Structure formats: structure tokens, C-alpha cells
Amino acid sequence: MQKHSVIFVDDDVLYLKLVQSIVEERGVMAHYATSGADALEILRLNPCETMVTDLNMPGMDGYKLSLLAKELLPDLQIILATGDASSKVSRLAAKAGISRVIDKPSRAEQVREIIKGTQPGAASP
Numbered sequence: 001m002q003k004h005s006v007i008f009v010d011d012d013v014l015y016l017k018l019v020q021s022i023v024e025e026r027g028v029m030a031h032y033a034t035s036g037a038d039a040l041e042i043l044r045l046n047p048c049e050t051m052v053t054d055l056n057m058p059g060m061d062g063y064k065l066s067l068l069a070k071e072l073l074p075d076l077q078i079i080l081a082t083g084d085a086s087s088k089v090s091r092l093a094a095k096a097g098i099s100r101v102i103d104k105p106s107r108a109e110q111v112r113e114i115i116k117g118t119q120p121g122a123a124s125p
Contacts, residue, residue, distance in 0.1 A: 005031065007039060010053070015104075022108050026115055026116075051076055052114060053078065055081070055084070062082070066098050080093050080102070083104050085101050
């Protein structure tokens with residue numbers, strides 16, 4: 001597995017560009033996808049340690065993506081970013097192998113915290 005990498009999955013291109021600007025300032029290896037299908041293809045070619053995914057996306061939601069990604073990479077840490085961080089969402093997320101649910105839009109500090117664990121020499125979250 002390629003060490004110290006993360007993939008961000010969101011159908012909102014502007015949101016991904018914002019995240020990308022935060023990630024690039026930290027020098028972390030990151031990949032970006034605008035759909036679940038694209039994310040799975042990236043994960044097949046470039047296995048990552050962490051995936052941060054949106055919940056509501058056309059074609060494949062974050063739950064389905066997480067289940068398929070876990071089949072591909074059982075040790076993948078998955079974080080779900082959603083505007084609806086309710087207890088129901090958290091329960092469904094846990095069933096899909098998602099380890100953490102965060103509010104969306106994510107603040108810059110949250111993104112930095114996520115990628116901090118993917119930097120060389122950092123402890124895993």
C-alpha cells in the first residue's frame with residue numbers, strides 16, 4: 001500500500017478545490033474524485049490509507065462507496081463528511097465501515113487534522 005496518502009471524494013468540484021489547496025500546503029500525497037466509481041478506480045491504482053467521502057453523491061452514495069472500498073482495502077480508514085451528522089447517519093456509517101463522521105462543509109482545521117495522520121512520522125488517528 002502506498003504510504004501516507006488520502007483520497008477525497010465529493011461531487012462538489014469547488015469544495016474539492018478548497019480541500020486541495022489546504023492539502024497542498026501540507027505536502028501530503030492526495031487524490032481527488034468526483035464520484036464513487038472514480039474513487040474506486042483511483043483506489044485500485046493508488047491504494048490509500050484514508051478516504052474522506054461525501055454522503056450524498058449521484059450514482060453511488062458514501063455508504064455504498066465505503067462498503068466497496070473496504071472490500072478492496074480492508075484497512076482503509078474512512079471518514080464521512082456530511083451536512084446531516086445525525087445519530088441515524090452515524091449508525092449507518094458504522095455499518096458501512098466508516099470510522100468517523102464530520103460536519104460538512106469541513107473547516108480547514110478539520111482537513112488539517114485528517115491529513116496530519118497521513119504525514120510521514122505522524123501517528124495514525
